[in-house]
Amino acid sequence: xxxxxxxxxxxxxxxxxxxxxxxxxxxxxxxxxxxxxxxxxxxxxxxxxxxxxxxxxxxxxxxxxxxxxxxxxxxxxxxxxxxxxxxxxxxxxxxxxxxxxxxxxxxxxxxxxxxxxxxxxxxxxxxxxxxxxxxxxxxxxxxxxxxxxxxxxxxxxxxxxxxxxxxxxxxxxxxxxxxxxxxxxx
Amino acid sequence: xxxxxxxxxxxxxxxxxxxxxxxxxxxxxxxxxxxxxxxxxxxxxxxxxxxxxxxxxxxxxxxxxxxxxxxxxxxxxxxxxxxxxxxxxxxxxxxxxxxxxxxxxxxxxxxxxxxxxxxxxxxxxxxxxxxxxxxxxxxxxxxxxxxxxxxxxxxxxxxxxxxxxxxxxxxxxxxxxxxxxxxxxxxxxxxxxxxxxxxxxxxxxxxxxxxxxxxxxxxxxxxxxxxxxxxxxxxxxxxxxxxxxxxxxxxxxxxxxxxxxxxxxxxxxxxxxxxxxxxxxxxxxxxxxxxxxxxxxxxxxxxxxxxxxxxxxxxxxxxxxxxxx
Numbered sequence: 001x002x003x004x005x006x007x008x009x010x011x012x013x014x015x016x017x018x019x020x021x022x023x024x025x026x027x028x029x030x031x032x033x034x035x036x037x038x039x040x041x042x043x044x045x046x047x048x049x050x051x052x053x054x055x056x057x058x059x060x061x062x063x064x065x066x067x068x069x070x071x072x073x074x075x076x077x078x079x080x081x082x083x084x085x086x087x088x089x090x091x092x093x094x095x096x097x098x099x100x101x102x103x104x105x106x107x108x109x110x111x112x113x114x115x116x117x118x119x120x121x122x123x124x125x126x127x128x129x130x131x132x133x134x135x136x137x138x139x140x141x142x143x144x145x146x147x148x149x150x151x152x153x154x155x156x157x158x159x160x161x162x163x164x165x166x167x168x169x170x171x172x173x174x175x176x177x178x179x180x181x182x183x184x185x186x
Numbered sequence: 187x188x189x190x191x192x193x194x195x196x197x198x199x200x201x202x203x204x205x206x207x208x209x210x211x212x213x214x215x216x217x218x219x220x221x222x223x224x225x226x227x228x229x230x231x232x233x234x235x236x237x238x239x240x241x242x243x244x245x246x247x248x249x250x251x252x253x254x255x256x257x258x259x260x261x262x263x264x265x266x267x268x269x270x271x272x273x274x275x276x277x278x279x280x281x282x283x284x285x286x287x288x289x290x291x292x293x294x295x296x297x298x299x300x301x302x303x304x305x306x307x308x309x310x311x312x313x314x315x316x317x318x319x320x321x322x323x324x325x326x327x328x329x330x331x332x333x334x335x336x337x338x339x340x341x342x343x344x345x346x347x348x349x350x351x352x353x354x355x356x357x358x359x360x361x362x363x364x365x366x367x368x369x370x371x372x373x374x375x376x377x378x379x380x381x382x383x384x385x386x387x388x389x390x391x392x393x394x395x396x397x398x399x400x401x402x403x404x405x406x407x408x409x410x411x412x413x414x415x416x417x418x419x420x421x422x423x424x425x426x427x428x429x430x431x432x433x434x435x436x437x438x439x440x441x442x443x444x445x446x447x448x449x450x451x452x453x454x455x456x457x458x459x460x461x462x463x464x465x466x467x468x469x470x471x472x473x474x475x476x477x478x479x480x481x482x483x484x485x486x487x488x489x490x491x492x493x494x495x496x497x498x499x500x501x502x503x504x505x506x507x508x509x510x511x
Binding site: 034037041114117118121122125128129132133135136139140 | 292294
């Protein structure tokens with residue numbers, strides 16, 4: 001009798017462990033997928049930027065510095081290695097783009113150009129998508145981390161090689177500050 | 187109520203509404219058998235037919251109710267609208283398209299197809315049976331009146347309806363409430379036309395005169411009250427949900443003021459949304475009938491049968507979320 005009870009308890013434990021393991025795997029895949037969604041949007045932004053720069057180049061000829069700094073920031077973002085580095089470079093690219101948009105406001109020809117407006121809409125939507133993808137990633141990553149850290153799952157989560165997912169944070173101190181854009185013509 | 191409780195409650199209520207609809211039809215059929223045919227000797231054709239038709243239409247509504255609702259409002263897929271649009275208009279449509287993309291990313295749901303309802307009054311609704319099988323429709327007027335942030339707020343509100351399965355319940359209610367009203371009308375007309383003579387026949391044929399009379403009264407009351415009850419059910423279903431969808435929509439955009447401003451603009455436009463009829467009023471972000479229309483049609487019932495909470499209360503709740511009074 002005692003042996004039966006013992007085996008019963010062991011069987012229950014094994015079933016619980018399998019269920020928890022599978023749940024963690026499912027959550028981990030969701031987190032990975034969420035991460036890729038961010039990448040997709042970042043890639044889309046990199047693809048859109050040359051179009052925008054070409055479209056505005058004619059009208060904004062004497063803002064060459066701004067245009068160059070956007071293209072440089074894009075090149076640096078493309079060459080970034082690792083998530084932390086990428087986050088910082090992408091942040092700089094966002095700032096450079098923000099400055100370009102703010103300056104474009106000074107050019108009536110640009111403001112009324114449908115092509116430029118469409119590109120601006122696409123780019124700001126992509127910015128939003130990056131933001132929302134990060135927001136969603138942080139939400140599911142938090143779920144994943146909580147699932148690993150609650151008792152009793154925490155006992156074996158580490159044994160099976162589950163690691164807490166890194167949350168998206170603003171890495172650059174400059175990004176935390178409210179951006180200041182100099183609207184005066186140079 | 188968290189998301190899973192909302193989903194579970196919506197699943198349960200969808201079943202309940204479908205069950206109530208089939209039961210109502212069955213009672214209609216029973217009455218038909220009792221009063222128009224001879225129930226003792228004859229085969230219960232009416233009851234069986236009603237049961238069959240009821241079940242089939244409930245299941246059909248579950249799977250195709252969204253298409254019926256979209257068809258009834260004359261909504262067109264956004265791709266068709268874009269093809270015939272001017273350049274400035276294309277930008278606005280692209281904005282809507284992008285905003286839907288953004289909100290499906292934020293909610294982590296598959297992107298729903300987008301439809302435009304050709305109506306100048308600002309309004310919007312979602313229909314379908316859940317994530318992956320739903321659509322979002324906005325009116326032309328909404329697209330023209332709102333800026334990007336406001337549009338985002340409205341789409342987020344509709345996306346929350348999809349995520350917490352409100353769409354499922356609301357679509358089935360829209361499809362079946364219309365059916366109940368129609369059937370009740372038919373049954374009533376049938377009674378005036380041929381009820382009297384046949385009923386005497388029936389009293390002569392079967393023994394249970396008193397019992398038959400009681401059942402007859404119940405039957406008539408059921409027929410007369412059914413549309414009213416169906417309407418009340420639809421309204422009860424939607425009122426509380428609007429607050430919830432407002433709140434979870436704001437959670438998606440992290441910008442409650444976008445939706446608050448959108449609601450202010452929608453409220454300011456008093457013209458009723460003509461393209462959206464009474465049967466699907468409860469699905470919309472704002473009551474498409476407008477206050478005047480509601481009063482006229484229901485003659486004083488408008489308070490009890492209001493499909494939406496007062497706009498001022500919704501806007502105040504949203505403003506409180508962003509610490510603005």
